[in-house]
Amino acid sequence: MREPTRTVQLLVNGRTHTVTVPVRKTLADTLREDLGLTGTHLGCEQGVCGACTVLLDGQPVRSCLLLAVQAAGHEVTTVEALGTPDRLHPLQQAFWEHHGLQCGFCTPGILISLVAFLRERPSPTREEIREALAGNLCRCTGYQNIVRAAEAAAAWMREPGR
Amino acid sequence: MKPPVFEYCDPTTVEEAVDCLAERGEAAKVLAGGQSLLPLLNLRLARPDCLVDINRLDELDYLHEEAGWLRVGARVRQRRVEESEEVARRVPLLAEAVRYVGHPQIRNRGTVCGSLAHADPAAELPGVAVALGARLLVRSRLGTREIPAEQFFTGQLTTALRPDELLVEAQFPVFPAGWGWAFVEVTNRHGDYALCGVAAGVYVEDRRVRDVRLAYVGAGPTPVRLREVELAAVEDFRAAGEEARARLSPDGDLHASAEFRRHLAAVLTGRALRRAFERATGGEPHA
Structure with missing residues (x-):
């Protein structure tokens, strides 16, 4: 069968991109290969590991389980939008300070999941943080420090004036 | 690229969608939330010629x-069902069970009807549909028909849907006064499919159990409802658990043996019934 393609406009991190992609191409592959946004990682490509988590209209979703053509008309946010090396997002700063990553492969998905989680639950219990992380696998098994970093970030983000 | 080559239709009306299905027949697959279908495509376990994406069907975006x-x-x-106050108030068993489906990242995309149409034997929502006697409304070019949940699930990942039919709506009966509910399951990890799960409804009048609805997931190729277990539960919760252990014949696999699943069914039966009873009576434990 001939490879069907489609030209779509994708709104990613506030910028509109026009791309022509095979209809079967996932959003994750399109972000990485067509837009050069390689912060979104691909682990299992079957919706289990959570490394590819991005925000779709502000809600965390698996970008390996979404076709790029389906993202047209929606707002996509990737880890690249969180902070800059000079000005890290509070979550990124907390992961740095609490050694919340080892190899770092799962980190982009975890950061994105936590951004959405802390917005809905600014004062989570440790148990709730653990549950929120259940959809993101860290095979270095550095969960203790990830939970600590999430707690620290939550406290920091709750401070008045932030 | 992981998925195989397919054609892609994203109709904007149900009429167009069922036309696509009528023209393509077996070669087409409906794409709803994609949380089960996309993994199958990425693994190339499914190779449909055509995907009919129903995400642009705004007319099917209602919950009332x-x-x-x-x-x-x-x-x-x-996710919308999970967050709906109306669902929590009117069909609390559905509200309780939907939280066990995957993770928030999955529920943000996954649909209720998609989970029913996929018909995974260990999935939560088919169990709720069978326990409550839900009705599934399906449409094709030929018209609309209604399928009772107990006739909808015909085997593992198999339903009574014909290739030209689209599941357009699931209908769950509102809980009448006097009914309590509970969904309980055991998983290896939070968010996994259930090793075994039980959806229960208990009707209490004058502090006595008068009627029971029970459905098991992860205990057979489809959600299982056993009238004998329900009748036993009206008399005695523990006896109902033993009845379930004796009558269910789940498969064993990598995650749990058949015997362990039967054990879970017995224990979870009691747990679900006691919780449902407490809710029916406003907190009174079952004697």
Whole structure:
């Protein structure tokens, strides 16, 4: 069968991109290969590991389980939008300070999941943080420090004036 | 690229969607939330010639009560059901069970109707549908028909849907006064499919159990409802658990043996019934 393609406009991190992609191409592959946004990682490509988590209209979703053509008309946010090396997002700063990553492969998905989680639950219990992380696998098994970093970030983000 | 080559249609009306299905027949697959279908495509376990994406069918994005039934359109995502106060009040068993489906990242895309149409034997929502006697509304070019949940699930990952039919709506009966509910399951990890799960409804009058509805997931190729277990539960919760252990014949696999699943069914039966009883009576434990 001939490879069907489609030209779509994708709104990613506030910028509109026009791309022509095979209809079967996932959003994750399109972000990485067509837009050069390689912060979104691909682990299992079957919706289990959570490394590819991005925000779709502000809600965390698996970008390996979404076709790029389906993202047209929606707002996509990737880890690249969180902070800059000079000005890290509070979550990124907390992961740095609490050694919340080892190899770092799962980190982009975890950061994105936590951004959405802390917005809905600014004062989570440790148990709730653990549950929120259940959809993101860290095979270095550095969960203790990830939970600590999430707690620290939550406290920091709750401070008045932030 | 992981998925195989396919053609892609994203109709904007149900009429167009069922036309696509009528023309393509077996070669087409409906794409709703994609949380089960996309993994199958990425693994190339499914190779449909054509995907009919129903995400642009705004007309199926409704969730409301009408004449004693909660109507869930095929575009309604699980997260919306989870967060709906109306669902929590009117069909609390559905509200409780939907939280066990995957993770928030999955429920943000996954739909209630998609989970029913996929018919995974260990999935939570088919169990709720069978326990409550839900009705599934399906449409094709030939018209609309209604399928009772107990006739909808015909085997593992298999339903009574014909290739030209689209599941457009699931209808769950509103809980009448006096009914308590519980969904309980055991998983290896939070968010996994259930090793075994039980959806229960208990009707209590004058502090006595008068009627029981029970459905098991992860205990057979489809959600299982056993009238004998329900009748036993009206008399005695523990006896109902033993009845379930004796009558269910789950498969064993990598995650749990058949015997362990039967054991879970017995224990979870009691747990679900006691919780449902407490809710029916406003907190009174079952004697």
